Amino acid sequence: MSRIYYLYFSPHRAYVRKLKNVLGFVPGNIKLYQMAFRHKSVATTIKDGVKNSNERLEFLGDAVLGSVIAELLFKLYPYKDEGFLTELRSKIVSRANLNQLSRKLGFNEFMEYDARMISYPNKQSSLLGDAFEAVIGAVYMDKGYRFTKEFLLTRIIKPHVDIHTLEITETNFKSRLIEWCQHLGKEVQFVQVENPPGESGKLFSVEVIVDGEVCGLGRDFNKKSAEKLAAEKACEYLKIFEAEEFSR
């Protein structure tokens, strides 16, 4: 009944139909979806400095997405350890991957943002991934966990995410970092530093130093892993992947 109303009689019917084409189901509470696509640059303050932007829904959607993907991987890989599961999940929910999914699904057509405020590309590209999570939050609030899980698995993961390819794609932070530094003529060093006092001597601590500035710190039980962690943090700190994604 409300489905018929929303599609044919509601004042939002054009929007509802467009959304249905993208999501594959008739949304219940339209306001949630409108909010999910609203960047803070065009949001208005609703109370005490809180805006009606998609940021709260993004917080919720991020958590629900994490949980759905955790279960998927837990069941899909019964003989892999939690390190593997954690790494694979972070590849699936990486900002780069979510941005791409958002674009594939056509979420960009729904985005509301102030182009003057988002002039530089990095920001604009995380905009879509943020909205992706916010939409998951909206679906969850609108339809519940079971529906959201079904929606994510059948409508998004299965047709659009090649888990096996992500699994074998090693994200090699160290080589990406070195390439990036070479490209920009920067000097990069991996320096083993002392552990904090009282700390087990078994741990290695490695700092990544780019042009004299400490950009990342990694600690692990072997030097190579510590370097990898430090490189990962440095890539994040220097926003190397966001820059790369744009240049692709």
Place this chain on the structure above:
Amino acid sequence: MSRIYYLYFSPHRAYVRKLKNVLGFVPGNIKLYQMAFRHKSVATTIKDGVKNSNERLEFLGDAVLGSVIAELLFKLYPYKDEGFLTELRSKIVSRANLNQLSRKLGFNEFMEYDARMISYPNKQSSLLGDAFEAVIGAVYMDKGYRFTKEFLLTRIIKPHVDIHTLEITETNFKSRLIEWCQHLGKEVQFVQVENPPGESGKLFSVEVIVDGEVCGLGRDFNKKSAEKLAAEKACEYLKIFEAEEFSR
């Protein structure tokens, strides 16, 4: 039927009754709960180097817990922004808080671990928090999302977690760090460093240096927040809270 069997006839009936007393419901698949309480120090390899320890369930439980708490806070604080929600959630799911919850619920009575391998206290105290998450993972696998959410909210959060107190308790990382350093006669400095190139000039980067070693790096739109973030990272790096928790 299976409830009666598990409680009165199963070979595990003593264990099941004990678990029921702690969890408040009759568990279905006992093996999941046994695994949730099994630390890797006593786990056996089941296949290709994967052990039957609680680490995989911890991965799953962590995600489900994050999602349940995200929804709780989303609904409890309709006029708070996502920064507030994120911070409050991390206080609720902090290792210190989960360790404490585990102890309150009596999970320590169920733990299986090799005391020789976990001789130092830090490790032992994260053991309980890890098991807490693993139990949530087990409940989820055993009973589904809705049940787990209900269980968490009515059996754990409502009676044992004072969200309002956590909300107003400011975790002041900077002062904790300074106290800790004074106590151990260490020199601590907060140093503003240059931003990476190409980065907005609006950001401040601050490093925490303890006895000459960089222990944390924070970046934010004002210097105070950057210092706070850097202090938080340094506290984590130096494991200040784990040490404190033990000394309480």
